[in-house]
Amino acid sequence: MASIMERFHVAGRVAIVTGSGRGIGAATAIALADAGADVVISARNRSQMEETAAQVRERGRRALLVECDVLEAEQRKSLVEQTIAEFGRLDILVNNVGGSGPKPALETTDEEFEACFRFNVTTAFSMSCLSAPHMVETAGQGAIVNISSVAGRFPQPGFISYGVGKAALDFMTRNLAQDFAPKVRVNSIAVGSTLTASLAGVINDDLERAMVARTPMGRLGQPEDIAACALFLASPAADYVTGEIYGVNGGLTGTPMEMPRAGL
Numbered sequence: 621m622a623s624i625m626e627r628f629h630v631a632g633r634v635a636i637v638t639g640s641g642r643g644i645g646a647a648t649a650i651a652l653a654d655a656g657a658d659v660v661i662s663a664r665n666r667s668q669m670e671e672t673a674a675q676v677r678e679r680g681r682r683a684l685l686v687e688c689d690v691l692e693a694e695q696r697k698s699l700v701e702q703t704i705a706e707f708g709r710l711d712i713l714v715n716n717v718g719g720s721g722p723k724p725a726l727e728t729t730d731e732e733f734e735a736c737f738r739f740n741v742t743t744a745f746s747m748s749c750l751s752a753p754h755m756v757e758t759a760g761q762g763a764i765v766n767i768s769s770v771a772g773r774f775p776q777p778g779f780i781s782y783g784v785g786k787a788a789l790d791f792m793t794r795n796l797a798q799d800f801a802p803k804v805r806v807n808s809i810a811v812g813s814t815l816t817a818s819l820a821g822v823i824n825d826d827l828e829r830a831m832v833a834r835t836p837m838g839r840l841g842q843p844e845d846i847a848a849c850a851l852f853l854a855s856p857a858a859d860y861v862t863g864e865i866y867g868v869n870g871g872l873t874g875t876p877m878e879m880p881r882a883g884l
């Protein structure tokens with residue numbers, strides 16, 4: 621019997637990682653390259669994409685750079701088409717782009733609520749439906765990993781748009797897993813507070829200390845903590861795992877930060 625470690629390898633496979641210029645997306649692209657995949661690096665800012673691509677190439681893997689704003693339907697379609705044109709196959713899709721800052725419910729407009737849903741859910745839905753048929757046609761099977769959040773797991777004041785968006789992403793994951801089985805697996809990761817540029821934009825030292833104090837593992841996450849789980853879910857090691865929401869959040873059983881209630 622082959623070594624179990626072989627099941628963690630993705631050699632010869634091709635992965636698209638959205639939002640892979642920095643943060644969790646970049647760490648995931650590099651992790652997949654470490655494990656043998658060629659990677660399509662995608663975001664809007666080309667200079668950051670170049671930095672990720674350099675790390676993929678340092679690992680002896682091929683990197684294709686595709687500028688793509690996931691909010692634009694034509695650009696999403698082109699991202700998948702360029703992948704097939706360059707590599708002739710697609711095995712793995714990581715829907716990493718997403719996010720939204722906290723905002724009180726009563727100050728959130730309908731338009732902001734819908735825009736957050738579109739950013740976190742519709743784009744991942746569209747990329748999944750564009751990719752799954754190609755995965756089956758070119759590789760015979762595939763794996764989709766959605767980057768979600770503890771905000772979709774724990775209700776909390778101040779996170780109405782983001783919480784609903786990530787909760788919907790998780791349910792979409794479970795639904796698509798049913799739709800796409802047995803050929804394409806779909807899983808998501810409920811990420812906790814992770815030290816990236818987007819988190820740095822909303823925390824300060826006091827808030828960071830408070831968040832660490834609420835986290836059983838006693839530290840915030842690093843992008844590589846999430847990347848390791850994404851690699852597992854994308855690899856043959858997870859061949860019997862689909863429709864699951866994996867927590868990578870230091871053991872949080874509640875929200876990592878406290879926002880004020882609406883005060884009604």
Ligand SMILES: NC(=O)c1ccc[n+]([C@@H]2O[C@H](COP(=O)([O-])OP(=O)(O)OC[C@H]3O[C@@H](n4cnc5c(N)ncnc54)[C@H](OP(=O)(O)O)[C@@H]3O)[C@@H](O)[C@H]2O)c1
Nearest residue numbers: 639641642643644663664665689690718719813814816818
């Ligand atoms: N960091 C956390 O604490 C945390 C916690 C829970 C969940 N998450 C989730 O993890 C994911 C990644 O977060 P992160 O912290 O790594 O973010 P980040 O450091 O801000 O990186 C986001 C990446 O996405 C790209 N991007 C942003 N908007 C885009 C668009 N419209 N089209 C294409 N690419 C776009 C960015 O590049 P460009 O700006 O160049 O396009 C960048 O490469 C998100 O889904 C987020 O909700 C993060």
